[in-house]
Amino acid sequence: MLDRITNILVVGIGGQGVMTAAEMLARTALSQGYDVKKTEVAGMAQRGGVVSSHVRFGPRVYSPQIDAGEADLLIGFEAAEALRWLPYLRPTGVAMVNTLRIAPPVVSVGLYDYPLDPIGELAATGIEVHAFDAGAIAEQLGNLKLVNTIMLGAISDYLPFPAEVLRESIVEGFRAYKPKLADVNAQAFDAGREAGHVKAVSRQTAA
Amino acid sequence: MNAVVQAQAESRYLLSGNEAVARAAWEAGVRVAAAYPGTPATEILENIALYPDIYSEWSVNEKVAVEVAIGASLAGSRSLAAMKHVGMNVASDAFMTQSLAGVVGGLVIVVADDVGLSSSQNEQDSRYWGRFGHLPILEPADSQEAYEMVKRAFDLSEEYEVPVIVRMTTRVCHVKAMVTVEGERIEHHAAGFQKNPQRWVMTPANAKPRLPLMHERDRKFRELSETIDLNVAFTGSDRRIGFITSGPAFMHVRETFPNAPVLKLGFSCPPPLDKIRAFAGQVDTLVVVEETEPLLETEIRAAGLDVRGKDILPRFGELAPNVLRPAIKPLLGESYEVPKRSQASVFPRPPTMCASCPHLGPYFALSHIRNLNIIGDIGCYTLGAGHPWNALDTCTCMGASLSMAHGMDKGRGESDQKKHIVAVIGDSTFLHMGMQGLLNMVYNRGNVTVLLLDNRSVGMTGGQENPGTGEDLHGLPAPRVDFAKLVEALGVRPERIRMVDPYELPNVVKLVREETKMEEPSVIITNRPCSLTDRFEHLRPYEVIDDQCTGCGNCIDLGCPAIFVSRRETVTAKSGKSKELVFARIDANACTGCHMCVETCAPEAIVQQQPQNRVIRIQPHA
Secondary structure, three states, X not given: OOOOOEEEEEEEEOOOOHHHHHHHHHHXXXXXXXXXXXXXXXXXXXXXXXXXXXXXXXXXXXXOOOOOOOEEEEEEOOHHHHHHHHHHEEEEEEEEEEOOOOOOHHHHOOOOOOOOOHHHHHHHOOOEEEEEOHHHHHHHHOOHHHHHHHHHHHHHHHOOOOHHHHHHHHHHHHHHHOHHHHHHXXXXXXXXXXXXXXXXXXXXXXX | OOXXXXXXXXXXXXXXXXXXXXXXXXXXXXXXXXXXXXXXOHHHHHHHOOOOOOEEEEOOOHHHHHHHHHHHHHOOOOEEEEEEHHHHHHHHHHHHHHHHHOOOOOEEEEEXXXXXXXXXXXXXXXXXXXXXXXXXXXXXXXXXXXXXXXHHHHHHHHHHOOOEEEEEEHHHHOOEEEEXXXXXXXXXXXXXXXXXXXXXXXXXXXXOOHHHHHHHHHHHHHHHHHHOOOEEEEOOOOOOEEEEEOOOHXXXXXXHOOOOOEEXXXXXXXXXXXXXXXXXXXXXXEEEEOOOOOHHHHHHHHXXXXXXXXXXXXXXXXXXXXXXXXXXXHHHOOOOOOOOOOOOOOOOOOOXXXXXXXXXXXXXXXXXXXXXXXXXXXXXXXXXXXXXXXXXXXXXXOOHHHXXXXXXHHOOOHHHOOOEEEEEEEHHHHHHHHHHHHHHHHHOOOOOEEEEEOOOOEOOOOOEOOOOOOEOOOOOEOOOOOXXXXXXXXXXXXXXXXXXXXXXXXXXXXXXXXXXXXXXXXXXXXXXXXXXXXXXXXXXXXXXXXXXXXXXXXXXXXXXXXXXXXXXXXXXXXXXXXXXXXXXXXOOOOOOOOOHHHHHOOOOOEEEOOHHHOOOOOOOOO
């Protein structure tokens, strides 16, 4: 068991499954004997707003909030949201980003611009950024809701406990409550896990 | 009290503070629980509803909820009322007198403060109520403490025959943390109401003798505060600063200054002044870290102690580590530079109304009619103040729209003479505190056009039930109020009560125009359910036939988040004026087939997709 605190920040937009993914991570960490706290600011998230969920686990966790510059892992369910929350990542941290772009109405009507190349901006910081199209994988598997499990698969080799533990706790959960979805979620996890090993974009830029 | 009990893995659960409160209420033998939904407290009653041995209800407002709890308590039952901070303002009339009369069965009021103001109209500190009502405030710092303190609160309430407030904040309510659950419900016998007019009939003659008793009770609580194990000192190796703190701020202090001595006040009102004095003697500088007002700080200073607090800490918002560090480090003579990090400039994502939200139609109408003062209320429809509608001019508190609109009508100033005054209120808010405003307006011959947006739910908090839903807290069938009859009973003339389908835009616009011209109160009632609830029926999505779209942009004005701009073109008219055309696209994954946008489209470019055409895929939106 790791003797320091692990900070994971999961970010996206209301309705994408950010809070469910964070819950999954928290429960799995709990099963590994860690003290765990999970918090989110999602005031009116169901109304298209930003959702950020903080998961902290370690021998003893006091504050539930991750400070700027303290996250070990940033899981971005949407490209611009990953960029928004990047300052929360520590310089040695890892960002795992779904390349999906969702523009809110204020962008659609022209009041603001969506960043031209959010992944490029992330890469330019020199931080280890892995980006892939989780939606395309979900589409191949036939269900867009799988993005959640795919993203968890993608970060599963970047955790202080084995990827198999997270996989098992996700699949077990489905077996218990939605058995029909257990197999496809196992596939989604594995596909995500493979995708998570995509070469870091920051290094590609540097090369 | 030990904040987190080290426990066996089998008995630990990851619970939110709200879930922990519900569990504790069940174990404490609560028989009656009542609440009105409000962030961040909503889930307390939703979770209590899962325990069949507790009678639980959505009351129509917080005052009613507290009165229901008081009634149950007088019958000898343990009872609980839960609410968000502003709910306590509504409940305070009942609360302030019952705190004088006292209780029989344990009565706990759980009040959740929105520290950081993420989903409210103000940020207020509910710990004032303990001072105002002369009763104890317990302040849990996390889920485990919420679980333990709610149970303690019931014991204290019964022992001292007084309501007890458990003060939560968003960072307790909505944080999931480990809770070691004991797991047994202890039934508490309810002896039944014992008639005792001198005690329960609060006439001046009966209330006066209660006053010295209340002050005697205060004295007992001051003594208790010195000895109770909820007020606990943590020793620390670095005695330069000693912290006095309560609630989740304790966690932030421990996180940021792990070696500092801390006096944690779980029973924070009244504060243990002797204990504080003793603690102060062991440290160089005393700092109070409390969210949000300087209450403990003022009381400690009044006791003659030298203390730092809001002179270096913010008086609002959360006192998280990133706030504590720069404020406290200079006191230690340590320099602290806020880390410079490149702040990515990313567009905002303000909350917006949902696809096929039944409020879109009325706001489309309000944004297209000139000369209106639009007095708003609390609910999803407050978002009408935002883009693209910009059609809401005020928002103050539950039910204020009708009475404020009436006052504005009576107090019309120079620029209001040719304006029409409109009040916008939702079904649940109307039933919560709006009815009186309408009654008042009718009685006093006012002239306001009321839009009663009935979406059959408490939308903003997640679609909870209310007397207009036809279901109760448990989702079971319940009597459903007839708004047209209710409004008529309050005195609005039947001719001025207009029912409208909010999706039929031309009708909505026509009715608002007609009714605002009338010189008497009129009420326009909409009738479509919230599109996030299962009362809403999803239909096949619509799409824009690109080569029929003329770029007029009318559908964009609806503000439906399923409609996007696909491209813009600037064209020059024959007159030489240039004009921007805005072409639209509908996201089939977000569209629920409500057809509202079809009403805005003159060239009939918006059509319902054929079943075989529907492709589920993510489209890039930018």
